[in-house]
Amino acid sequence: MTLLDVPARPPALAPGKFRDPRLTARGEPRAVVEPGPLRTLWVNTGTLCNIACVNCYIESSPRNDALVYPTAAEMAPFIAEAEALGATEVGFTGGEPFLNRQLPEMLADVLGRGMRALVLTNAMKPMRHHEARLLALRAAHGARLTLRVSLDHYGAELHDLERGEGSFAPAMSGLAWLAENGFAAHVAGRAGFGGEDEAALRAGYARLFAEHAIPIDAADPVALMLFPEMDASVDVPEITTACWSILHKRPDSMMCASSRMVVKRRGDAVPVVVACTLLPHDPQFEMGGTLAEAARPVALNHPHCAKFCVLGGASCSG
Structure with missing residues (x-):
C-alpha cells in the first residue's frame, strides 16, 4: 500500500461532508480547536506491524511501510523541543513500535529527561525481543514507563477475530510478563465489541x-481504555461551533489541543508534524517541520475528529 492508496474521504459519507475546513456541508461554521500548551508528543515508529488487524485505522500490516522507521537521531530534536515546550509525556505508536529496533534508545532519551513514556503495543514477539532493555529501563525509571497492551476483547475468540487466529495467547503472555516484572501496564480494548455495553466489558476484563x-x-478508564470504533463505512455528523455547547464538550479537551505526532513518510528526507495520531496520511493535517510551527488551529474536518474525539470522547493519552 502507498499513501496514494489511502482514501482521503471514506466513500460512505454523505455528499459534501468534510470538504471545506471552514464550513460544513450545510454551510455552518466548522468547529476548530485552538492549540494549548503541549502536553503529549506522539511518535509514529512506522506502519509496519507483525499482524494485520481487520479494522486498523492506519492500515498497519507486515507489508505497509507508508510510514517508515524514524531513527532515534531524527526524533531527538523533537523530543528536546517537546521538553522545552513543557510536554510531560512522549507516546510511541505504530504499527507495532517494537519492530523499530531503535525504540529502546528513544525511550531512554525520553525517560532520561524526566518525562513519561507510553508505548502502545500488542505485547507479542517484537516486544519480547527487547525484554532485557525493557527491564533495564524499568529498573532505572520505574512507573514513568507505561506499556499499553491492545486486547480488543477479554475473550480469545473475539480478539482473534479482529487480530488473527492465535493472537490472543501471545498477547496475554506478554501482558503477564509485564505484570510479573513490575511494569506499569495498561490495556486498550474496543467499546461495544461483541454487542456488550461498557459495564459488561469491564466486568469481563476484570475476570x-x-x-x-x-x-x-x-x-479505571485510563488503566483500561475502551476506544470507539473508527469504521469508515459509517456516516457521522460534522462538528459545528454550536456543537460544543450542545454536547457539553470543550475544545481544549480534544486531543489536538494538547498533542501533536511526528511521522516520517516513505520517500521523505525528514519527519513532519501532524495534528494527531489518527490522521497521519491526510495532507490537510500536516502542520510543519517543528512543534513550534505545528502550534496552530486544527479544523475538525475529518470523520475521525467527530467519531473518535468529539462524539466518542476518546483520547490516545491518559
Whole structure:
C-alpha cells in the first residue's frame, strides 16, 4: 500500500461532508480547536506491524511501510523541543513500535529527561525481543514507563477475530510478563465489541485480569481504555461551533489541543508534524517541520475528529 492508496474521504459519507475546513456541508461554521500548551508528543515508529488487524485505522500490516522507521537521531530534536515546550509525556505508536529496533534508545532519551513514556503495543514477539532493555529501563525509571497492551476483547475468540487466529495467547503472555516484572501496564480494548455495553466489558476484563494475576483495575478508564470504533463505512455528523455547547464538550479537551505526532513518510528526507495520531496520511493535517510551527488551529474536518474525539470522547493519552 502507498499513501496514494489511502482514501482521503471514506466513500460512505454523505455528499459534501468534510470538504471545506471552514464550513460544513450545510454551510455552518466548522468547529476548530485552538492549540494549548503541549502536553503529549506522539511518535509514529512506522506502519509496519507483525499482524494485520481487520479494522486498523492506519492500515498497519507486515507489508505497509507508508510510514517508515524514524531513527532515534531524527526524533531527538523533537523530543528536546517537546521538553522545552513543557510536554510531560512522549507516546510511541505504530504499527507495532517494537519492530523499530531503535525504540529502546528513544525511550531512554525520553525517560532520561524526566518525562513519561507510553508505548502502545500488542505485547507479542517484537516486544519480547527487547525484554532485557525493557527491564533495564524499568529498573532505572520505574512507573514513568507505561506499556499499553491492545486486547480488543477479554475473550480469545473475539480478539482473534479482529487480530488473527492465535493472537490472543501471545498477547496475554506478554501482558503477564509485564505484570510479573513490575511494569506499569495498561490495556486498550474496543467499546461495544461483541454487542456488550461498557459495564459488561469491564466486568469481563476484570475476570480476565484476576484469573491471570494482572494488577489492572478494569474500572479505571485510563488503566483500561475502551476506544470507539473508527469504521469508515459509517456516516457521522460534522462538528459545528454550536456543537460544543450542545454536547457539553470543550475544545481544549480534544486531543489536538494538547498533542501533536511526528511521522516520517516513505520517500521523505525528514519527519513532519501532524495534528494527531489518527490522521497521519491526510495532507490537510500536516502542520510543519517543528512543534513550534505545528502550534496552530486544527479544523475538525475529518470523520475521525467527530467519531473518535468529539462524539466518542476518546483520547490516545491518559
